Every structure is written in C-alpha cells, then in structure tokens.
Amino acid sequence: MTATRARFEAVTQDSAPELAELAASIWREYWPAFLGTAQTEYMVEQFQSLPAIERDMREHAYEYWFIHAADDDRVVGYTGGHVEPETNRFFISKIYLLAAERGKHFASEVVRFYEGLCRERGLRAMYLTVNKGNELGVRAYNGNGFDVIDAVVTDIGHGFVMDDYIMEKSV
Incomplete structure (x- = not known):
C-alpha cells in the first residue's frame, strides 16, 4: 500500500472565505486556456465564490475539504461535493x-x-x-477507475455551456 500523501480538512463557515480565495486563484490560473477569461470569471462568480460556496453548503448539503500535503501540511488544493440520496451516489463537484x-x-x-x-x-x-x-483530468480519472457513462452539454447561463463527460466509479 502506498503512503498517504494527503490530509483532508473539512471546510467550515469560518474557513469558507479561505476556500473561496483558493478556488479563485486555481480557477484563474488553469481554466482561461480551456474556457476563455469571460467564462472562467463567470464560473468563479457562479460556482466558486464565497456566496456560491455558502449557498451550496446551506441549500444543497455540499461538503468541502482543503487538501493538505502530508509531508509539510501545505494546502495543495480543495475538493467538494454532496450525497445524492435519490441515486445512492456521491457527486464529486470539485477536485482542484x-x-x-x-x-x-x-x-x-x-x-x-x-x-x-x-x-x-x-x-x-x-x-x-x-x-x-x-485531457489531464480525464486520464487521471480513468487511471483511478472511473468510466465515462455519458456526455452532456449544460447551459449555465449568459451564453456559456459546460461540455463535459460524466464519469462514475462503483464503490
């Protein structure tokens, strides 16, 4: 078995502002090359901002975690999602x-x-x-046992869409 490389810290109301700052930083660094600056900024505001994070925690039972490196405890990213009782699955909304x-x-x-x-x-x-x-994400998820089960194009408003694969892993 491989050594643990990460530690997970639950995000609370008090640490949600720190999460929003981290999210904006990661998104602005990575996504403009794929989505363009306008869609990246729109998505940060709609899905990664402090009001969006607080709304999702309050209204949609989202849980978030900071990802820390086990060796020196530095924050390396974040993740979050929520249980879908109707499908008996966990929706991983974010791994960044x-x-x-x-x-x-x-x-x-x-x-x-x-x-x-x-x-x-x-x-x-x-x-x-x-x-x-x-492609990096798709390869990483395939390598971790996820399979593509569908492809969707989702209208997220203001003329923007998300063009995604849905990938699933049985537990």
Whole structure:
C-alpha cells in the first residue's frame, strides 16, 4: 500500500472565505486556456465564490475539504461535493489542485478519500463531470477507475455551456 500523501480538512463557515480565495486563484490560473477569461470569471462568480460556496453548503448539503500535503501540511488544493440520496451516489463537484501540485498523485488521494467516505455512508458509487478538453483530468480519472457513462452539454447561463463527460466509479 502506498503512503498517504494527503490530509483532508473539512471546510467550515469560518474557513469558507479561505476556500473561496483558493478556488479563485486555481480557477484563474488553469481554466482561461480551456474556457476563455469571460467564462472562467463567470464560473468563479457562479460556482466558486464565497456566496456560491455558502449557498451550496446551506441549500444543497455540499461538503468541502482543503487538501493538505502530508509531508509539510501545505494546502495543495480543495475538493467538494454532496450525497445524492435519490441515486445512492456521491457527486464529486470539485477536485482542484494548485499548478505546482499537479502530477503528484494528490487526485488519487482524493479518490481514495471519497471511496472511504462512500463506504462509510453506504453509497454505491461516486461520479463527477470533467470538461471534455481537460485531457489531464480525464486520464487521471480513468487511471483511478472511473468510466465515462455519458456526455452532456449544460447551459449555465449568459451564453456559456459546460461540455463535459460524466464519469462514475462503483464503490
């Protein structure tokens, strides 16, 4: 068994502002190349801002975690999602890592974290959406046992769409 590379810290009301800052930083560094600046800024405001995070925690039972490196406890990214009781799955809404931390197997640690969470909660599977142009993400999820189960284009308003694969892993 491989050594644990990550530690997960639950985000609270008090630490939500720190999460929003981290999210904006990661999004503005990574996504403009895929989505353009206008859509990136729109998505940060709609889905990654402090009001969006607080809304999702309050109204949609989202849970968020900071991802820390086990060796020195630095924050390397964040993750979040929520249980879908109607499908008995966990929807992983977010797995985002700082640029300097990509390629260090933190995403694999996140998947193992969710596997444990799903088992603890008696969930049958976990799933996520990944941008079709995000080849790094698609490869990482395939390598961690996720399979593409669908492809969707979702209108998110203001003329923007998300063009994603839906990937699922049974637990």
